Amino acid sequence: MKFFLDTAEVKEIREAASWGIVDGVTTNPSLIAKSGRPYAEVLREICELIDGPVSAEVVATEAAAMLEEGLKLAKLHKNIVVKCPVTIDGLKATSALSRRGIRVNVTLIFNPLQGLAAAKCGAAFLSPFVGRLDDIGHDGFEIIAQLVRIISNYSLPSQVLVASIRSPGHLLRAAESGAHVATIPFAILKQSLHHPLTEIGLEKFLADWRATHQKIE
Numbered sequence: 001m002k003f004f005l006d007t008a009e010v011k012e013i014r015e016a017a018s019w020g021i022v023d024g025v026t027t028n029p030s031l032i033a034k035s036g037r038p039y040a041e042v043l044r045e046i047c048e049l050i051d052g053p054v055s056a057e058v059v060a061t062e063a064a065a066m067l068e069e070g071l072k073l074a075k076l077h078k079n080i081v082v083k084c085p086v087t088i089d090g091l092k093a094t095s096a097l098s099r100r101g102i103r104v105n106v107t108l109i110f111n112p113l114q115g116l117a118a119a120k121c122g123a124a125f126l127s128p129f130v131g132r133l134d135d136i137g138h139d140g141f142e143i144i145a146q147l148v149r150i151i152s153n154y155s156l157p158s159q160v161l162v163a164s165i166r167s168p169g170h171l172l173r174a175a176e177s178g179a180h181v182a183t184i185p186f187a188i189l190k191q192s193l194h195h196p197l198t199e200i201g202l203e204k205f206l207a208d209w210r211a212t213h214q215k216i217e
């Protein structure tokens, strides 16, 4: 499973990229607003840090304007993947962009048929929001299982990208579900890699080693 970072904070991306486990980045208008930086500038900086897909979302709502924005975003860097919401206009823009060879990440997916439609429009990535489905009492991973099955049934080229991950448990379920990608907030990724027994075990090893008064030459 590919790990994407779900952030526009360059410091977080630089740190996580140094761990060797980050395959891409997703942003959205809220994450860009939170960064407080000019859109094109922060996207270019992220694309130079990560040699993988970097999702940048359009903010227009009408298909022709989405297409125009998508073309501008795609020109910023070869790593840019244009993000469109799974509205009718977003699907029209996805079809137009994918016909031009531009990769699209279709976002704000909350039912499997939205995902299937996006795949039929040539979407490179399908982004169901599991956390927000959990927030309203649904099991967000039901749609993930459905889309993984649908993609497999018809050998569709789209990748299921689990978004709105809120816990290490979500990340584990994404991996167990057979999803192609999970996009993970930095804090959740860091939390997922930590276990107190690892810390305790390492301390014991080092204490015993120190008692030998040896050095590795």
Ligand code: G3P
Pocket: 006, 026, 027, 028, 129, 131, 132, 163, 164, 165, 166, 183
């Ligand atoms: O990539 C989508 C993600 O940023 C949304 O997460 O926690 O706002 O539902 P959240």
